[in-house]
Amino acid sequence: MNQTGITGYRKESWVSLMEDPKPLHVCHVHKSSIIISRLHTFLHVLAVAFLVYYRARFFFQNDVETRGIPTLPWLLLSVSELLLFIIWLLDQAFRWRPVSRTVFPERLPEDDKLPALDVFIFTADPDREPTLQVMNTVLSAMALDYPHDKLHVYLSDDGGSAVTLNGMRESWRFAKLWIPFCRRFEIQKRCPEAYFSSLVDDDGDSGSSDEFLAEKEKLKERYQLFKERVKGTKGSFADTSGSTGKDHPSVIEVIHEDPNDNTEQEEVAMLPQLVYVSREKRPSHPHHFKGGAINVLLRVSGVISNSPIILALDCDMYCNDPTSARQAMCFHLDPKISSSLAFVQFPQRFHNIASNDIYDSQLRSTYSLMWQGLDGLDGPVLSGTGFFIKRVSLYGGFVQEGADPMELKRHFGPSNEFIKSLLQYKKPSAANDRDSSDTLLQEAKFLASCTYGSRTKWGEDVGFLHYSVAEDYLTGFTLQSKGWTSVYLSSSKPQFLGSGVTNLNDLLTQGTRWSSGLVEVGISKFCPFVYGPSKMSFLERMCYGNLSFFPLRFLPLWCFATVPQLCLLNGIPLYPEVSNSFSIIFLFIFISSLAQHSYEAFITGGSFRSLINETRLWMIKSITSHLYGSFDALMKRIGMREASFLPTNKVDDDDRVKLYENGLYDFRTSSMFLAPLVTLVILNMVSFLVGIARAILVARDLDKMFVQVFISLCMLVINYPIIEGMVLRKDKGRIPASITVLSAMFSIIVFLLVGSRFLMY
Numbered sequence: 001m002n003q004t005g006i007t008g009y010r011k012e013s014w015v016s017l018m019e020d021p022k023p024l025h026v027c028h029v030h031k032s033s034i035i036i037s038r039l040h041t042f043l044h045v046l047a048v049a050f051l052v053y054y055r056a057r058f059f060f061q062n063d064v065e066t067r068g069i070p071t072l073p074w075l076l077l078s079v080s081e082l083l084l085f086i087i088w089l090l091d092q093a094f095r096w097r098p099v100s101r102t103v104f105p106e107r108l109p110e111d112d113k114l115p116a117l118d119v120f121i122f123t124a125d126p127d128r129e130p131t132l133q134v135m136n137t138v139l140s141a142m143a144l145d146y147p148h149d150k151l152h153v154y155l156s157d158d159g160g161s162a163v164t165l166n167g168m169r170e171s172w173r174f175a176k177l178w179i180p181f182c183r184r185f186e187i188q189k190r191c192p193e194a195y196f197s198s199l200v201d202d203d204g205d206s207g208s209s210d211e212f213l214a215e216k217e218k219l220k221e222r223y224q225l226f227k228e229r230v231k232g233t234k235g236s237f238a239d240t241s242g243s244t245g246k247d248h249p250s251v252i253e254v255i256h257e258d259p260n261d262n263t264e265q266e267e268v269a270m271l272p273q274l275v276y277v278s279r280e281k282r283p284s285h286p287h288h289f290k291g292g293a294i295n296v297l298l299r300v301s302g303v304i305s306n307s308p309i310i311l312a313l314d315c316d317m318y319c320n321d322p323t324s325a326r327q328a329m330c331f332h333l334d335p336k337i338s339s340s341l342a343f344v345q346f347p348q349r350f351h352n353i354a355s356n357d358i359y360d361s362q363l364r365s366t367y368s369l370m371w372q373g374l375d376g377l378d379g380p381v382l383s384g385t386g387f388f389i390k391r392v393s394l395y396g397g398f399v400q401e402g403a404d405p406m407e408l409k410r411h412f413g414p415s416n417e418f419i420k421s422l423l424q425y426k427k428p429s430a431a432n433d434r435d436s437s438d439t440l441l442q443e444a445k446f447l448a449s450c451t452y453g454s455r456t457k458w459g460e461d462v463g464f465l466h467y468s469v470a471e472d473y474l475t476g477f478t479l480q481s482k483g484w485t486s487v488y489l490s491s492s493k494p495q496f497l498g499s500g501v502t503n504l505n506d507l508l509t510q511g512t513r514w515s516s517g518l519v520e521v522g523i524s525k526f527c528p529f530v531y532g533p534s535k536m537s538f539l540e541r542m543c544y545g546n547l548s549f550f551p552l553r554f555l556p557l558w559c560f561a562t563v564p565q566l567c568l569l570n571g572i573p574l575y576p577e578v579s580n581s582f583s584i585i586f587l588f589i590f591i592s593s594l595a596q597h598s599y600e601a602f603i604t605g606g607s608f609r610s611l612i613n614e615t616r617l618w619m620i621k622s623i624t625s626h627l628y629g630s631f632d633a634l635m636k637r638i639g640m641r642e643a644s645f646l647p648t649n650k651v652d653d654d655d656r657v658k659l660y661e662n663g664l665y666d667f668r669t670s671s672m673f674l675a676p677l678v679t680l681v682i683l684n685m686v687s688f689l690v691g692i693a694r695a696i697l698v699a700r701d702l703d704k705m706f707v708q709v710f711i712s713l714c715m716l717v718i719n720y721p722i723i724e725g726m727v728l729r730k731d732k733g734r735i736p737a738s739i740t741v742l743s744a745m746f747s748i749i750v751f752l753l754v755g756s757r758f759l760m761y
């Protein structure tokens with residue numbers, strides 16, 4: 001047993017081999033931003049205290065200035081301000097102690113001493129996730145700079161599609177040329193699509209030799225052929241077996257030599273193992289989406305390769321830096337931290353972000369700020385893709401020396417082979433001869449069947465948790481509660497690159513799923529503030545709490561977008577007069593928030609434009625996805641809705657890409673998302689115009705109403721692209737006139753029902 005108290009940990013043989021006194025990694029604490037943020041937090045909290053006093057006074061004192069103002073709007077604003085402040089305060093925990101890290105992979109022990117690695121890649125739908133793209137990710141993983149006999153690549157195909165299986169066979173064939181080429185010429189970009197479509201040559205020293213150029217030309221032709229073959233096939237298992245993507249038995253294939261192929265046998269031996277897994281699916285059995293898929297791969301790989309370290313990748317996240325595995329091993333092999341280290345998380349970065357990132361697809365603040373902050377506490381959140389995790393950390397502490405196999409079967413299911421794999425880290429030797437490898441394959445299929453996990457601990461205490469569609473967040477949270485830690489490694493060269501969302505529909509659909517999954521955790525027994533007993537620090541809990549509850553920002557944002565405006569229309573002031581000294585407090589809070597956002601954008605490479613884009617998205621997402629996601633979570637909680645997971649679209653549609661690259665929003669999305677946005681913009685337009693008219697007609701009115709007029713103005717300036725989409729644009733991505741009309745009607749209803757009656761109390 002180890003000292004950190006994590007049950008289930010056994011001393012890893014590969015860790016004790018590390019005796020090198022030189023550190024494998026160092027951690028840099030960001031001192032100056034720590035001082036700036038803590039000081040800022042202090043001042044901001046102080047200002048908010050004054051604001052709370054100002055708001056609260058209304059309820060207790062009969063002030064001349066606020067006499068005659070109805071209570072309800074005042075109360076709504078007070079609650080909104082308070083809620084937003086609480087979420088902001090939780091957010092400050094991310095700024096408590098940000099750190100960054102440097103690794104020295106050249107100090108790792110020789111290759112034969114490195115632990116084996118299983119790579120898991122997930123795909124679910126060949127229509128939304130193009131097979132060629134998935135195969136590029138597979139090839140880039142096979143070409144990782146890691147000993148080939150210690151590398152095993154598994155693809156989980158939840159689509160159960162023959163196209164994908166065929167793509168795997170084609171990838172194997174192409175890999176026989178591609179991998180030796182990469183190794184021989186030390187190619188850095190090992191995702192073939194990225195390599196061949198790259199405009200800049202970074203072939204390095206070998207770049208000009210004739211031999212290299214000839215090889216490259218040959219590979220380029222073979223890649224074309226590969227592309228045609230992958231794209232050329234159609235159909236699913238349905239065509240051959242009468243089943244469909246949602247109803248079929250498990251299909252597992254270790255991709256092998258094609259006897260008709262004449263490539264030299266030695267080259268084959270140099271390739272990592274490649275395995276295709278499509279788990280059994282039956283309509284009557286919940287499959288738990290990606291979390292379910294990971295658990296099946298954990299079991300299947302357990303009896304095939306059983307590597308102690310696992311890299312998980314979404315199908316679009318190709319390996320951009322072949323040394324990522326070695327970088328991760330710098331932490332996993334460090335005897336000082338390894339015993340409690342569950343995973344090394346790399347950032348999600350994207351290859352298709354335009355210079356004007358109108359959808360904030362790069363998730364700047366998450367991966368450049370928040371995760372570094374968590375890294376300085378107990379470690380980053382598990383982020384679904386791009387992490388190297390210890391297999392044993394997912395076994396829930398049940399695997400211990402001398403554990404009773406019968407007991408293990410109750411937790412892990414009935415497979416003897418799998419139970420054996422739990423008790424040893426050896427690659428099962430049977431895999432080599434034919435008969436036993438057939439038996440093994442049968443066992444693997446059994447492990448991938450849809451009933452295997454029932455009445456066991458899979459999805460509850462073992463593997464990825466099924467409770468939430470944000471399976472990554474929840475699983476990482478419970479690991480850290482048990483005392484496991486994680487580290488975050490972000491460097492200027494991204495280790496993995498995926499496709500970021502480039503249209504509003506995908507952004508809001510994904511945002512709704514995330515909000516739903518996060519809030520679902522927040523309102524369950526896993527609520528970060530109460531779940532225990534927990535080994536997590538208070539600040540780390542604050543961060544997890546922030547992530548679970550930030551979607552509730554929809555409440556204050558809806559209020560700020562309607563209440564001051566409706567009151568302005570009725571001539572009711574809700575903020576201090578400009579001449580009142582309390583107005584300084586509001587000004588201070590406004591500037592303080594703006595300054596914080598600007599400073600953080602500045603230190604993480606953002607620009608003035610990203611400030612505006614992010615603020616706009618903050619509003620758009622709060623008004624739509626966070627609202628729908630939170631309700632979805634609530635409905636699931638009370639049993640009125642089932643979980644769903646629509647994979648994000650990864651197809652590049654030329655027409656849509658063009659809009660995106662020109663910095664134009666693609667408003668082709670459902671009216672459920674559009675109508676609230678357009679309604680609120682219209683409401684703000686009207687209230688702004690009325691506010692200006694009142695300022696001209698009514699004496700001293702602007703002094704009283706200035707803040708409300710200003711809020712409307714800000715909303716309009718920031719959301720100008722929505723106005724543009726309503727009135728100026730003529731292209732396909734504009735806001736349809738029908739939505740504008742519908743929304744105008746909604747604004748009238750809101751005004752008549754809420755504005756002139758409800759808010760008057």
Ligand SMILES: O=c1ccn([C@@H]2O[C@H](COP(=O)(O)OP(=O)(O)O[C@H]3O[C@H](CO)[C@@H](O)[C@H](O)[C@H]3O)[C@@H](O)[C@H]2O)c(=O)[nH]1
Nearest residue numbers: 122123124158289290293314315384385469470510647648
């Ligand atoms: O039933 C399913 C659904 C999805 N996936 C795969 O899961 C991955 C992530 O799905 P995607 O649609 O790309 O989701 P994103 O919203 O981009 O994903 C983020 O959020 C998810 C949780 O909501 C995490 O699982 C992801 O790792 C994280 O990148 C993809 O490779 C899918 O093929 C499955 O294997 N089975």
Ligand SMILES: [Mn+2]
Nearest residue numbers: 314316498648
């Ligand atoms: Mn994705």
